[in-house]
Amino acid sequence: MGTMSDTPHPALVLVPHGSRDPRAPETARALARLVRSRRPGLDVRLGHVELNEPLLADTLEDLGGAPAVLVPLLLSRGYHVKHDIPATVAAAGAPRIRCAPALGPHPLLVGALHDRLTEAGWPAAPSDRHAVVLAASGSRDPDGAADVRRTAAALAARLGVPVAP
Known part of the structure; x- marks a missing residue:
């Protein structure tokens, strides 16, 4: 069996x-x-991790052992990133699968959040009466919660106003 480097372009999942x-x-x-x-x-x-098709397990089966890189479209290191996705890969017996980290916290994510706020009407010069609530769905995982706090802190620094996770 070859390595991922034998294939110029592994599938992107x-x-x-x-x-x-x-x-x-x-x-x-x-x-x-x-x-x-x-x-x-x-x-x-x-x-998909759950609720929609195709499910990750089915996509891995369809790959038939071909190399792939998984990119979780999740904003923090929560239970799905740390447990569910690796367990699905292990159950598929897919040794040529690599998994990227969650999307956040990352400066590009903070930039996207800023862009969305601006599109929604965020003022160019907010006052000291402005604040943001960063609502994050899901994880009670301590690492996931820490990631959300880090994203909130980075967004607060960019906006110049408090951001409460």
């Missing part, structure tokens, strides 16, 4: 959480289409 919101799967598919448009020839797939 985007791993969204999944949602009961019917708009969520289309958002994930739109992101996959965008990545494909920017990387023609790259095998880009989706594999």
Whole structure:
């Protein structure tokens, strides 16, 4: 069996959480289409953690042992990143699979949050009466909670106002 370096382009598997919101799967598919448009020839797939299809386990099975890089579309190191995704990879017996870290905390995530706030009408010069609540769904995992606090602190520094996670 070869290594991932034997294949010039391992598949890229985007791993969204999944949602009961019917708009969520289309958002994930739109992101996959965008990545494909920017990387023609790259095998880009989706594999949801739960709630939507395809599930990650099914995507890994469809890869048939081919090398892949998983990119969790999750904002912090919570239970899914630390336990569920690695357990799914282990259960699939997929040794040629590598997993990237969660998307945050990261300066690009803070930039995206800032952009979304601006699009929603955030003032260019906020006053001392302004503040932001960073609502993060899900994890009671201490590392995930720490990541959210770090993202809130970085966003507060960028905005110049308090950001409460």
